[in-house]
Amino acid sequence: MIRDAVLPARFGQVEGLEEICRLVGYDHVQQALLAKYAGALTGLTQGFGQRYFGQLLESHQAAQALLPHLGSRLCLLTDQQQKHHHDLLCLPLDEAQALRARQLGEMHARIGMDPSYLAGLGELHIQAFSAAIACLSLDASQQALLLQCVRKRVGADMVLQLSGALELPSPLRVQSADLFQVEQFSRLLSELSNREASSLAASTLPQYLIELCGQHGFPAASLYGLPNGQLLAGKRSAPVDAALSHIILETLAGSHQPCACSTCYPALITVPLIGSGKPLALLVLATEEAGSLQPSVHGILAAIGREAARLLLAAVGQATLTPAEQELAYLSHYDSLTGLSNRTHLLALLDGMPSGERWVAVLAIDGFHEINARLGHDFGDRVLLSCASRITPMLPPGSGVGRVGAARFLLYGHGAEVQLDSLIASIVHVLEQPIDLGSEHVQIKLSGGVVMDKSGGCQGATLLRRADLALIRARHKGNSHWHYYDAAMDEEIRQLHCLRTEFSQALARDELVLFFQPKINLHTHAVIGVEVLVRWRKDGRYIAPGQFFPAIEATDLMRLLDSWVLRETLRHLANWQRQFRALPVSVNLSAMSLKHDDFLPMVERLLAQYPQVACLLEIEVLETLSQQEAMQIAHKLEHCRALGIRIALDDFGTGASSLVHLQQLPFDTIKIDQRFVRQMIEFPDNEAIIRSMVSYASHSGRRLVAEGIESQPIWQRLLELGCEEGQGYEISPPMSEETLALWLMEWHAGAAMPA
Secondary structure (H helix, E strand, C coil): CCCCCCCCCCHHHCCCHHHHHHHHCCCHHHHHHHHHHHHHHHHCCCCHHHHHHHHHHCCHHHHHHHHHHHCCHHHHHHHHHHHHHHHHHHCCCCHHHHHHHHHHHHHHHHCCCCHHHHHHHHHHHHHHHHHHHHCCCCCHHHHHHHHHHHHHHHHHHHHHHHHHHHHCCCCCCCCHHHHHHHHHHHHHHHHHHCCCHHHCCCCCHHHHHHHHHHHCCCCEEEEEECCCCEEEEECCCCCCCHHHHHHHHHHHCCCCCCEEECCCCCEEEEEEEEECCEEEEEEEEEECCCCCCCHHHHHHHHHHHHHHHHHHHHHCCCCCCCHHHHHHHHHCCECCCCCCECHHHHHHHHHCCCCCCEEEEEEEECCHHHHHHHHCHHHHHHHHHHHHHHHHHHCCCCCEEEEEECCEEEEEEECCCCCHHHHHHHHHHHHCCCEECCCCEECCCEEEEEEEECCCCCCHHHHHHHHHHHHHHHHHHCCCCEEECCHHHHHHHHHHHHHHHHHHHHHHHCCEEEEEEEEEECCCCCEEEEEEEEEEEECCEEECHHHHHHHHCCCHHHHHHHHHHHHHHHHHHHHHHHCCCCCCEEEEECHHHHHCCCHHHHHHHHHHHCCCCHHHEEEEEECCCCHHHHHHHHHHHHHHHHCCCEEEEEEECCCCCHHHHHHHCCCCEEEECHHHHHCCCCCHHHHHHHHHHHHHHHHHCCEEEECCCCCHHHHHHHHHHCCCEECCCCCCCCECHHHHHHHHHHHHHCCCCCC
């Protein structure tokens, strides 16, 4: 077998079938092997003709050339291509078959098909047979040998078709300059196709590709690994500048087509290496001629990219894997969307870094779920791809980037000489520039967590965890902030987990108790109800919610607490009703509980136990709900109202969604946030806001309750503004049930009333 043959200077000069077989390395042994499996393979590739012309017409240039001439002949041509596909394996390559191949190439030229498309579309034959070979009961080495025979047979057919097409005098023929490109790239394709997959190692393959390109007339060539643009081999004749960064982005987004761009050479031709359906690398070829890439070589360049990717996969030990196994092997190390290293691969890279100072930074897009909700996930994916393409060119040597979450990127590097503050600030600045999505521009905000490992002894998983802790702290500052990890964060996390464990035990041991804060009519002093608050009896003292809520608010313990509070509240209401003390009670429930699927069934179960007290219960919903959360729970609150429960909007006036909630949520009561009330004397603007709330409540028929009444001047001023219901320490602090009973007796007797 001759593996180092190259195409002659002109396809039209190829006359003898023997010369063509020698050129591609095809002999009678391989022909016999194909004949053995021909029936099975062609039986598995029915419908190839339709796929062949469907692929061809996806090209805009090809469609423009062919559609005016095809008309009703498309079905006939499809059938002829299916038959030709069948004959490639089922009939021996003799003079009769060679003549038919030349005639087929001539026919394609007559209907206006550019000859170069034949070379590129020849890969469709190979892809179809490759998929069929994977279905046969053969071991990996047998499949590889059979596929190599198929490649050589299809290669011979392509040479024959091209010779027939180029011999035809036609105004549709490509011009001489294009023909030179066709031959130049086709010679390169021939060498790659005839190279044994097992003959190259991963370490030598990049340099082999560069040297091969140099032998075929390219003054400079470079191979870049995707997606970080790392130079694998070649001269830095084509650095990853803005033009190449855009091409890398397009390649990752699914545009796997070769293209040309202008940089330091008159023109650079970029060829993506696509393997397992994923971009593996980018081959950059420098040419001396300026101008865009000729359409006549697109198909050949795409085939070059696939052949080079075949060798690359073989070099890293994936050539013997099935397509499904290759896909799994790829996805085990790389993110399927961006092509960046995934969490598993990143941890291995971090653990494998040289000893010495290391750094890790996690950058997260704030509010990314809102982009997906507003524009759709396709646009969200494009935002992520844009971020990936913007980050990689900015990283210094020895650094890298990967994707570790839905909208999180991990950056890592080695060495203390990196000006980390400056680097992160620059990256954040670039990422926060508007992203053009065609229909609109999107501007994102980011938060970041950074960790330095000066000893170089931390494992990758530890570095990632610490960076995440720093990210949480950064997000407490707001958008566009980052925070450095320090050892105190681990201690805080340890204490938080201890507190969470202790609270879980407190629930089981019945160490929680309800406290009650009265609400009154500010004008008549009549008690109109109480708000339920929870306290934790711990070590002989009562702990307020502010001390343990941070430990449980993002866990299922919060939902368990809400369930306990609601159950205990109804039990108290039932007891009070039996004692002829019907006192309305309001309960504050978390968004986590309200959104849970079991919320309404839980409420219905509890009301079935205490059916007479629903009219005395009011559920308070925090105004800090997001708009999306409000939409999720609106129908549940309507159902609660149908059961006789009243709904209050708590802490109204400080959240960004306040006015939206007035329209979205069904509620009976508005509770003015205590931060407005406490400062109304010092800040007169607060009075204007409260006055507007009074007016709104009056016109909409809703009750208005002021929280945080802590002095007589505030009490009096609220009455002057028209707010007649309130609660606060000037009236009474929260108290236990026993103390509440005594307070009520004294209040009604006048002893507890403030002067």
